[in-house]
Amino acid sequence: MVDATAPGCDSMDVYHCDTWVSRMDQHTVEVVEAANRTLAPLAVRSVPTVGGAQLVHLAVTTPRSQQFGPLARNHERQLRAALGGKPIDAPVVHAHVGLPGGWAALQNARPGARVFVTEHATYLDRVLAEPEARALYDELLHRVDGFFAVGDPIRNVLAAEFPHHADKIQQIPNPISFDTRRAAPVTALQRWLFLGGLIPRKGVAWLIEAFAQCHAKDPQLKLTMVGEGELRAQLTERVAELGLSDSVEFLGAVPPAQALTLMREHDLLVHPSRYETFGMTVVEAVAAGMPVLVTRCGGPEETLAGIEEDAGELIDVEENAESISEGYWRLRERFERGLDLRHAQEVLAGRYGYEAVAEAHYRLWFPASAQGRSEGTECAGALD
Template identity: 60%
Template sequence: MAATPVKDVAIVTPWYPTRDMPFRGAFVQAMVGATAPGCDRVTVYHGDAWVAALSDRDDELVGRAHAELLGLATEQTPTVGGANLRYVPVPIPRGRWHAEIAHRHAATLKAALGGKPIDAPVVHAHVGLPGGWAAIRNARPDARIFVTEHATFLDQVLDTPEARQMYDEVLHQADGFFAVGEAVRAPLLAAFPHHADRITFIANPIDFDVSRPEPVTDLRRWLYVGGLIPRKGVDLLLEAFATCRAEDPTLTLTLVGAGELAGRLAERAAELGIAEAVTQTGAVAPDEALRLMREHDLLVHNSRFETFGVTVIEAAAAGMPVLVTRCGGPEETLAGVEESAGELIDVADTPDVIVAGYRRLRSRFPQQVDLALARRELAARYSYPAVARAHHRIWFADTPAGPSDPVSVPAQRS
């Protein structure tokens, strides 16, 4: 009788939560938490970029010493789902571009492995560069390699000839290549039409296991979760909140996250006379962010561009309505349940659009919003079990797939 194949998987990623950056790579951590329980062994190789201003001479010295020390640092620590985490710091001089960054990730991982290939028959990388490149340069010859792309800066990656050529090689060598949504797949198809049949879909997993103790009954406690950076449109969100609070002084706003706008947002809240109603928590761990979702009434997400929009689905999983822009990912992930989940608004350079969206949502809440329906539909697409089945089916050919497995997202589109 033939032995059952060992379900052994390595995850190669440039992003994973750390003590200093608990939010970065939370979606990768979620993927590990969803898929690891169905495997015999999962090892996460987190190539964490350490960016510093280095001269060429310093770069050479640091690189040489770092490579020697990495071979001695073999400790793994437990992470979610019973997986193990191998932390691999990657020194990168400030100002380097995506091709060189990918080369450095691949070389540093090789040094950490002592020159040996990754000891796993299945390797799944996150983002084509640097994750996919590091994976194909370090996987053993018989390994099956898969890549998930979800970078919002994909256009920058493909903007230089060397990085574009490297990405083409990743697509060519990967056994499976997945975009988290059309916002990622479309630019890849435009850049690499000869790989059109190789680029399909797979969703980010969302935890639907814990719901809020009491349903939302009013839309007074606003919540934002994400980076405090210009692309997220959080400055306009604050302006819109001030307008809405002038109409209803009971409104509050909690900003969860860190970024370059943190100080300016605090100053502007004071200028608007709403400082007492605005709370900034800084960056928090994913579990704490989910707890806050269960304690607030409305997620407001005014991003300019998202490839998926994990936070939006997390809010729906927490039984929370959403007010979110049509910024690429959300209109796709919420397809079919838009009005049940909340309100979609256009991306605009004015807070008036947010204000108008809030007023519309408030006028039909709760009678014309069905959060329970939205939660059920989205769980069928994005829950841990649904996405885990999709991954296991592609990783292990003998794993049966369920009818709702979100390997292919087109079923959610018209």
């Protein structure tokens, strides 16, 4: 979001509060936090980042298995320590993820600052299941000036949990860049790409089985798996059992720029997730000129509404490999007759492009300016 919105602000400071987890007893926690109060202000350094903004990295030392309520208060304290006890010096403060980022930003904003929060956490149900975290979230919704969900799945959960705040929860999606196009259009759906965590929720075990089924019919198929997670060893072993080690490559985690390059080097994004709040990877793939084979798991059917067949193929969430492999062959048959990726890109750019999403934020951040370009448009973000 910084790359999209920073150019329209006079200045923007980004605080990235990175949770550093360690086994610590209560005495160690107290000693570490005391040291942080002294040392953190001396260690704070800003560096240039995207869009002309300034970025500050903050390490938030965290006891292992800390619940979300205490974690939010921990981020609040350690951000305050890094700021030397002073509030964030900006008239607009925007945080990502209600807990811990939103709470830390709210508690450290200067008096009179306008505070906004964007929620996109896929683990929101676990946050709200904890009584202390739920109480903090309720207070957060009450006190902030604006609250945004990236899509209907998140907004619906929050509106159901906090009906007294439902009118306050607006929807603004994540911004996606449509500037860089692939060198040549996709001509065959042979190079599959998966981007995401190698965890059960992403449906990766079924993806491997589905790829094996399709590879048996077309041995030219290749699959690149990008990401890390608890299932990597199991998936690697299964690929070897299937005799597909020469056709399936595990790259591990890669930087965002490399991920976007990979999208422009592959033919098809396969995204069989069980649940997504938005489906940013799906939109990025279409922006890169790549067809998609994705599940109706919350976010994707919303982001691709009206252009499903132009962009690729949507399949139901099923606990089997056949739903994925059959979806692939349907898409491959239609692909030979032609999709309309250009139309899909135009529609998605109007919904999720940098300009559209930035203007939506400016109108709310700086209501005194019709164009969101008034004097004094400084902004700070506490990003989790």
